[in-house]
Amino acid sequence: MSDKKKEIPEDQAMQRRSFLKCMAWAGAGVLWVMNAGVLSSCSLLHAGSRRGKFSFVQISDSHIGFNKEPNPDATKTFAEAVNHVNSLPETPAFLIHTGDISHLSKPEQFDTAAQILKGAKSSQVYFTPGEHDTFSDDGKLYLERFGKNTQGNGWQSFDYDGVHFIGLVNVLNLKQGSGTGLGGSGLGQLGQDQLAWLEKDVKGLSSSTPIVVFAHIPLWTIYPEWGWGTDDSAQALSFLKRFGSISVLNGHIHQVLQKVEGNVTFHTARSTAFPQPAPGTAPSPGPLKDVPADKVRTLLGLTEVTYVNNETPLALVDSTLA
Amino acid sequence: MNMSGTSTANSKPRESAAPNQVMIENFSFAPATITVKAGTKVTWINHDDVPHTVDENDKRFRSGTMDTDDQYSYTFTSPGTFNYFCALHPKMTGQVIVK
Numbered sequence: 413m414s415d416k417k418k419e420i421p422e423d424q425a426m427q428r429r430s431f432l433k434c435m436a437w438a439g440a441g442v443l444w445v446m447n448a449g450v451l452s453s454c455s456l457l458h459a460g461s462r463r464g465k466f467s468f469v470q471i472s473d474s475h476i477g478f479n480k481e482p483n484p485d486a487t488k489t490f491a492e493a494v495n496h497v498n499s500l501p502e503t504p505a506f507l508i509h510t511g512d513i514s515h516l517s518k519p520e521q522f523d524t525a526a527q528i529l530k531g532a533k534s535s536q537v538y539f540t541p542g543e544h545d546t547f548s549d550d551g552k553l554y555l556e557r558f559g560k561n562t563q564g565n566g567w568q569s570f571d572y573d574g575v576h577f578i579g580l581v582n583v584l585n586l587k588q589g590s591g592t593g594l595g596g597s598g599l600g601q602l603g604q605d606q607l608a609w610l611e612k613d614v615k616g617l618s619s620s621t622p623i624v625v626f627a628h629i630p631l632w633t634i635y636p637e638w639g640w641g642t643d644d645s646a647q648a649l650s651f652l653k654r655f656g657s658i659s660v661l662n663g664h665i666h667q668v669l670q671k672v673e674g675n676v677t678f679h680t681a682r683s684t685a686f687p688q689p690a691p692g693t694a695p696s697p698g699p700l701k702d703v704p705a706d707k708v709r710t711l712l713g714l715t716e717v718t719y720v721n722n723e724t725p726l727a728l729v730d731s732t733l734a
Numbered sequence: 735m736n737m738s739g740t741s742t743a744n745s746k747p748r749e750s751a752a753p754n755q756v757m758i759e760n761f762s763f764a765p766a767t768i769t770v771k772a773g774t775k776v777t778w779i780n781h782d783d784v785p786h787t788v789d790e791n792d793k794r795f796r797s798g799t800m801d802t803d804d805q806y807s808y809t810f811t812s813p814g815t816f817n818y819f820c821a822l823h824p825k826m827t828g829q830v831i832v833k
Contacts, residue, residue, distance in 0.1 A: 480783050480802075516785060516799045547787060547821040548798050588791060588819030588827045598824035639825050696761035697823075698784050 466505045466573050467718040469497050469534070470626070472663030473683030475544065476525045477515035481701040482708045486515070486685035491528050492733055493684040493714050500716065503533045505572060510663035510681060511542030511583065511628030513558065517549065522557045541566055542628040542664060543583040551584055567606050569613050575719055576617055580606065580627040582642045600629030600642035600664075607644065611651045622657040622719070630662040632671060632678045635691035640665055649676065659728075661715070665697075668713075668730045679715070679728060687711035709733035755779065756828060758786050758800070758820075763828035770810060772832050777807040787821040788828075796821075 471493055478486040497504065507529070514521035522545075529537050539558040546554055555566055562568040568579045582600035602610075614623070625631065631648065633641035642648075652658050658676040666688035671678045686699040687708070694700075703711060713732040757764045758780040770776060778788050780800040788797040788806055794816065797806035810816070810832040820826040 516801065543822055586821060586824045588817065588824050598819075637825070639823065698761065698782065 467500075467502060467716055468506050468508060468572075469500075469504045470508045470510055470661050470663075470681050470715040470717060471497070471684060472510040472628075472681040472714070473512040473542065473666055473685055474509070474525055475512055475515040475683065475685035477518060477521040478685050480699065482699065482703040482705070483686045483712075487524055487528070489709070489712055489733060490525065490684045491531070493712070494528055494532050496731065496733070497714065497716075498531070498533045504716065505534065506536035506538060507532060507534050508538045508577075508579075508626050508661065509540070510626050510661060511540050512544040512663065512683075513539065513542070513554075514545055515685075517545055517547065517553060519553065522553065526557065538568070538570070538577070538579055538626075539566075540579045540581055540627055541583055543586065546583055551581075564606055564609065567609060573719065575622045575624055576614070578610065578613065578623065578625045580610070580625060580631075580648065582627050582629045582631070582645075597636070597643050598639045599633075599636060600627075600639070600645075602642065602644050602648055607647055607651075610648055614651055614655075617655075619654045620656055622659075623652055623655045624659045624661065624717075625652070626661040628662065629664045630669075630678065630680055631660050632673075634665060634669060634680075637692065638697045640691065640697075652676075659717075661717075665691075667711075681715045682711065682713035682730060682732065684712050684714065684733065707734075757781055758826075761786075761823055761826055763826060766827070767829040767831065769831040769833060772811060772813050773809070774832070775807050775809040776830055777805055779803070779805050785822060786826065788818050789821045790816055790818045 474490040475486050476490060483489060497507065513525045541551055541554045541558070545551065551565055559566045562579070564581070565584050566581045570577050580602060582602050585601065585603060588598060627642070629642050630640055631642050631645040635641070653675070656675055660676060660678045662678070662680045663683070665680050666683035666686065667680065667690065668682055669680045687703065688697050689700055700711070710732045713730055716729045716731065754768070754770055754774055754776050756768060756776065756778045758778060759782060761782065768776065778797065778800070780786050780802060783802050785799055785801045787800055788795070790796065795808045800806055810830060813832045816830040816832065818828050818830070
């Protein structure tokens with residue numbers, strides 16, 4: 413379809429920026445539409461006519477507590493993202509937060525995030541942690557706050573309208589890795605316990621069941637030099653390869669990237685807090701700072717996913733906050 | 735350990751590290767390997783504007799969150815080699831050799 417775009421061209425972003433000026437940092441998003449097993453995205457501006465069986469929204473990397481360049485108020489931009497979700501013509505069935513809820517795992521940062529999410533029209537929110545939510549206490553506080561009804565370190569699965577959703581955790585027990593020969597890769601990892609659970613979880617499912625997997629760190633190798641990948645993701649995907657339609661939603665890298673490999677569509681979402689550089693384009697993955705204040709919201713956003721029906725794809729629309 | 739090779743065009747003016755200090759800058763530990771005598775207190779200082787941590791591989795010491803300009807110190811009482819990394823950015827690694 414002509415209105416589907418993987419990325420929103422700059423000229424459109426500019427138009428949107430002036431059009432939605434008064435919205436300040438509240439985001440548009442990318443709406444994801446799944447057709448024939450392939451996710452495609454289009455600007456939310458074109459999404460009004462899309463109707464599916466149901467839709468859900470992915471929000472990611474809210475980093476509550478972040479207050480440096482280029483975004484002095486990550487709480488505000490997260491609230492704007494939630495307002496944006498509330499303004500969608502169809503209320504999403506639920507939200508999925510793909511991690512880095514907080515910047516530093518502090519109780520007040522988790523509180524703020526939970527408080528803002530209470531304002532969402534979609535009352536059901538599923539979470540998976542990012543390393544910023546777990547690094548100081550191995551995820552204890554995260555699990556207490558956001559891990560209800562999950563297993564192990566916070567992994568979970570649920571079914572919605574014929575689609576099987578799987579939330580994986582790949583930010584715990586991270587090992588160092590830099591070619592020092594100490595055994596680590598510096599990548600995300602799922603671990604044997606979770607992999608065993610996953611294998612069992614999907615065993616009884618018909619191969620025609622659409623699968624949506626979400627996790628914080630990408631489950632495909634984007635840029636190992638910055639740790640942008642998951643060590644044992646290939647094993648996880650091997651349990652899923654018999655399924656006809658697999659959508660993998662990740663965060664962590666604060667930008668939209670998409671890849672289709674066989675029946676698997678990989679997608680990463682924008683952050684609602686700050687953008688990060690494209691892989692390898694900067695000395696480090698630190699926040700992109702040299703972004704003019706009026707342009708930052710074009711680099712923040714969320715993802716809306718519309719599930720069309722069993723034979724045709726999900727629709728994903730990534731919206732920016734501009 | 736010579737640190738002159740680690741600065742980049744974007745780095746802040748480098749403070750010369752005091753003995754037994756490790757600077758965290760540009761997503762790296764400098765010096766990456768430091769050798770001290772048993773009983774020495776080593777101090778890490780985060781000069782980046784993103785948080786980092788100092789986590790020993792076997793959790794023998796863990797700094798917890800180190801935000802910008804935060805410091806963390808650990809006293810090495812017995813000889814050995816201690817490999818550590820940043821729990822937020824596991825590609826960042828360092829080593830303390832205690833003689």
